[in-house]
Amino acid sequence: MAPIVPPAPCRAEIDLDAVEHNARVLVRHAGGARVMAVVKADAYGHGAVPVSLAALRGGATALGVTTIGEALELRSAGIDAEILAWLYLPSDDARAAVEADVDLAIPSPAHLDTVLEAARRSGRRARVTPKIDTGLARSGISLEEWPAVLERLVAATAGGLVEVTGLMAHFAHADDPGNPVIDLQVARLHDCVAQARARGLECPVNHHANSAATLTRPEDGFEMVRPGIALYGLDPVGDLGADLIPAMTFSADILMVKRLAKGQGVSYGHIWYAPHDTTVALIAAGYADGVWRMLSGRLDVGIAGRRYPNVGRVCMDQFVVDLGPDPDRTIRAGDTAVLFGTGAGGGPTAAEWADELGTIHYEVVTAVRGRASRDHVLRGRHATGDRQGDAR
Template sequence: MSAIVPPAPCRAEIDLDAVEHNARVLVRHAAGARVMAVVKADAYGHGAVPVSLAALRGGATALGVTTIAEALELRSAGIDAEILAWLYQASDDVRAAVEAGIDLAIPSPAHLDTVLEAARRTGRRARVTPKLDTGLNRSGILLEDWPNILERLVAATAGGLVEVTGLMAHFAHADDPGNPVIDQQVARLHECVAQARARGLECPVNHHANSAATLTRPQDAFEMVRPGIALYGLDPVGNLGADLVPAMTFSADVLMVKRLAQGEGVSYGHTWHAPHDTTVALIAAGYADGVWRLLSGRLDVEIGGRRYPNVGRVCMDQFVVDLGSDAGTTVRAGDTAVLFGTGAYGGPTAAEWADELGTIHYEVVTAVRGRASRNHVLRGRRAADHSGTGIGEQRGSAR
């Protein structure tokens, strides 16, 4: 009989009902436009396959990823929804994507060459979405190159090599809803769509809007929106008050509780000394798991409905929190410390971490890694409501 391996001492719990709820919120804000749920980077660290299924249950009709490998992972899991991949090398062999019915963005003339060759070699018509650079000045077809690429797309469509699903672009300032650059970008994409339709390309589903634009500028939805961070319950602007529920709760075990005398130093370098006799707890997560060392002395955890501050440096595997002189009677080894989550009980959130780090909450949730296990849960839902998903989702709380 083999020994039982203890569970991971830190974990990211993903509430799939929250993802589904957020998808429904985004569908309402899209005001009739279709919703493409962006599940790139393993669904922003939340788990691409289960999150995709939850988003589709919530009303999304398409999925967006960056790489072809991400798209093929979803196909191999049995997901037959429309999937768009928009980041790959022009030198890549894209035949597997074409054969799997993956929509491919076309950000340059060289990428079009690659996709046309794959269509010829597979004998299958490729579904393509020309990606225009309307002002982000990152990936995308330069507007000066668009007339030539449009001519080629018209010919390739007539020859049965491609189906142009629509045009796409990325906003540069969507998190600043009144920025005039947004209007300029929208006008440019409208112009490109009009030019394509004038040449006989239907371009039925065009899209520009990310989470921020979906929630603040419904007039710019075109035929589809591409929300990402809002799907995971995080406000893309910071003060929208949208009915979003954070889907990820990052937590860790309390490993040990111990008394500390006044003047004693804590953790490497003794950057903090106890100002009085106190009690501290050791938390089983560190920078190898996604607890940034830069947060040393700047983060709180929630244990049993109360917040406690980190003291001393965050280490690779653990950090210490100050429980105060009387908290040792209420906090025990084996308790759960919430590092960030929904903010329930006044607990910390990913947005708080982002503010402390001078970054965005996208980076915070995607940085959870290492030994942190990922547990997908469905809260308060009947098992029959999710039958047939085939992904082994847990029902009930893992906490």
């Protein structure tokens, strides 16, 4: 009989009911516009296929990814909803996307060349979404390039090579709702849509809004919104008060509990010394799993409903927390420490980590990796267990 491999000592539990709930919240905020759930980067580290299914159950009608590979993964899983991919090289062969009915963004004239060639070679009409640079100055067709690209799109549509589903763009300041650049970007995309429609392109579904704009600007007048981080229950602005539920809980096993004498240094470099006799717990996660070394001495974990501070440096595989001189005697090896989660009962959150790191919670949840397994839970049951896999 083969030996039993122990489960991963740290894990990201994904609450699919929370994802579905958040999708319903976003549908309500969309003001009648369709919702494209952004599930790029393996659904922000939450698992692209199960999250996509939960978002669709919650009322989303389309899915957004970056790469063609991400889109084809969803198709391979049997998902037949509308999927848009918007990050690929002009030198890429886009036939697989066209043949799988994946919509492709067109962020430059060279990308249009690529998609037209794929349509010719596959013998199928490509569904395309021209991406306009309305002010982010990242990828996108410039306003100066747009008239010439529009001419080519009109000709390609007449020739049966493409169907223009609509135009898209990305905001630069949506997380700062009063910024005047937002209004300028909205006006520019509306102008480009009007120009396309004047040339006979229907452009039925246009979109600019990310999570922040979905929750703060439902009146922008486009036919679709494209939320990402809010789908995972994280507030894109920080104080919107939207009814969102964080979907990821990152936790780890307690490896051991031990007493320390006053003056004992802890972990590499002894950057912390016990100020008195105390008890510490060793937590089975480190920077190889997504616990940032820069958080050393700056993070708390939740154990049995109480918060305990990290002491000493975070290591590759583990870190230490101080249980205090008179600890809860029921805490023992094998118990669970919550690194971040919903914040219920005052527990730690991904937003707290982001504040300490001087970054955004997007980066925190997508950084959970390495040995961390990913468990998907649906209505209290494990929907897909990946106890040996990673939480990319």
